[in-house]
């Protein structure tokens with residue numbers, strides 16, 4: 001089959017590596033791909049947001065199957081456009097992607113369907129938002145409604161921070177249209193869990209659970225990032241909690257989307273908080289998480305491409321999705337300054353890491369120049385190691401991290417430590 005993968009980060013590197021194992025995948029292209037993906041797929045300089053470019057490439061290259069991984073093309077209707085020309089896809093429609101592309105839509109869907117989530121209010125006017133936070137207790141959470149490259153959420157510790165977040169969204173338009181409407185939410189406390197699930201709109205199969213580390217610095221300090229590291233499985237996510245989530249969150253979400261004619265086919269991401277009143281939804285994403293995918297796919301005991309085909313053909317009930325009885329620890333190596341401004345273009349020295357057993361390197365923001373691999377993004381590499389326990393995985397992962405060098409490299413040293 002001729003296959004395209006849309007995207008060019010660590011998540012797509014992991015997906016590329018695991019689907020390339022299937023002999024059905026013959027001609028394999030990544031749009032735009034990256035330095036690491038180029039080992040498995042031909043990288044084509046078409047941006048993941050250039051939907052017309054993607055569709056015409058797919059047409060001209062007789063593509064049979066497309067995997068649309070990032071949020072932006074899903075929200076822009078990439079899957080709808082590809083399906084219109086007869087290409088099977090793993091990824092959801094634009095209507096279903098609203099579960100991520102509008103946090104207000106997601107909240108209203110949960111409220112209508114009694115899916116547990118934080119209490120919230122919607123604001124379209126600055127003065128009303130400011131007077132609401134002035135009389136509310138802190139911490140309080142301010143969220144831009146739309147997509148904001150993972151930066152649209154502020155957990156404000158005090159009124160000053162809440163005010164700044166509101167001004168940044170609504171007055172300064174830092175996130176453009178995405179911040180025209182905002183949500184102000186109750187701040188939940190507890191352990192956070194990510195559960196990714198395969199679904200074809202009829203069957204939902206959760207993958208192994210995981211724990212992201214969103215803040216930039218050790219001890220969960222600093223700004224929210226796209227994720228600085230992940231462990232899987234999440235030690236707080238017990239079988240009992242998983243059963244409760246299936247009954248009260250996962251199945252009701254699929255039913256809610258179906259009741260609105262927004263059948264979801266692809267990977268649905270549940271960001272959960274395990275509160276003292278049970279699990280509650282913090283957010284949905286309409287795609288695989290990054291870096292969750294880099295920690296989870298190495299634990300998959302099965303064929304990712306066959307699962308993706310089954311999802312697209314709505315026969316997920318026919319396949320078995322199993323995970324190894326092992327743990328992952330994934331550490332992100334970032335450019336110093338991320339999630340703010342940073343410099344790129346530095347050569348990466350991988351040391352002997354490629355020879356280390358149980359260690360995988362996924363490229364998040366790199367480019368190939370001749371024989372060299374250069375940094376090209378805020379998150380540069382995801383280093384994942386698997387082991388029989390979290391401690392073993394963690395040790396191997398940090399041992400690999402020590403081998404890798406590039407200028408301005410920065411990472412958290414406490415992934416999976418608490």
Ligand code: AMP
Pocket residue numbers: 118141150152153155185186187188189192214224271282283
């Ligand atoms: P999101 O971009 O929605 O994933 O939010 C980023 C991070 O903000 C989450 O991973 C949580 O750590 C935090 N967060 C979002 N909403 C809440 C909430 N209602 N209560 C506490 N923390 C939250």
Ligand code: GLY
Pocket residue numbers: 150212226227285288289290291292
């Ligand atoms: N790691 C968080 C996300 O993918 O949104």
